[in-house]
Amino acid sequence: MGWSYxxxxxxxxxxxxxxxxxxxxxxxxxEVVKSTVVNRVYYAVVKYKSEDENCTFAAISLLExxxxxxxxxxxxxxxxxxxxDFPVSWLKLLSPTTDEYAIQWxxxxxxxxxxxxxxxxx
Numbered sequence: 001m002g003w004s005y006x007x008x009x010x011x012x013x014x015x016x017x018x019x020x021x022x023x024x025x026x027x028x029x030x031e032v033v034k035s036t037v038v039n040r041v042y043y044a045v046v047k048y049k050s051e052d053e054n055c056t057f058a059a060i061s062l063l064e065x066x067x068x069x070x071x072x073x074x075x076x077x078x079x080x081x082x083x084x085d086f087p088v089s090w091l092k093l094l095s096p097t098t099d100e101y102a103i104q105w106x107x108x109x110x111x112x113x114x115x116x117x118x119x120x121x122x
Contacts, residue, residue, distance in 0.1 A: 003064070003073045010065040013037040019070060020044070020061060033093060037063065038085040042072070045093045055095040058086060058105075077102040084112035 010016050017035055020042045024030045028049065033056060035044035042061040047054060060081045064071035075081045077094070080101035086109050097103060 003062075003071050005064075005069055005071040007068055008070045009068060010070040012065075013040070016040075016063050016065050016070070017042065020063075020072065024059065034087075034090055036087065040064070041083045041085060043083075043086045043090075045090050056093055057097075057102075058090075058094055060086065077105045080105045080108075084109045088113045 008019070010019050014037075017037045020037075021032045021035055021044070024032045024044065024046055031047045031049060033045040033047050035042065037043075040063045042059070042063055044059040045056050046059045047056045058077035060075045060077070060079075060083050062073040062075075062083070078097070078099045078101050088110055091106055091109060094106070
């Protein structure tokens with residue numbers, strides 16, 4: 001998937017988070033459970049609501065904002081994105097999966113945070 005752009009006034013991470021939350025919460029299909037923006041990447045636990053199932057997945061969006069434009073490249077954990085600042089404590093909120101890419105990405109998130117903690121201790 002490519003990037004999507006729109007003209008709007010989003011100038012900081014707080015506004016970008018609100019814009020992305022609004023995108024997911026605009027219909028009765030998805031609900032944002034938790035979200036944050038870290039280094040121009042939006043991370044969220046999103047609940048997919050359906051009569052047949054309720055499941056949660058990780059939504060990850062690369063962001064570009066400022067100068068009157070807002071851009072986002074949307075992915076999910078099954079895309080195995082190379083973005084790992086997803087809060088490790090949120091992993092327990094995600095539905096179990098058999099998707100090998102999602103499983104790999106979740107492992108990479110845990111490893112990234114382990115390495116980050118070890119580096120900060122030095």
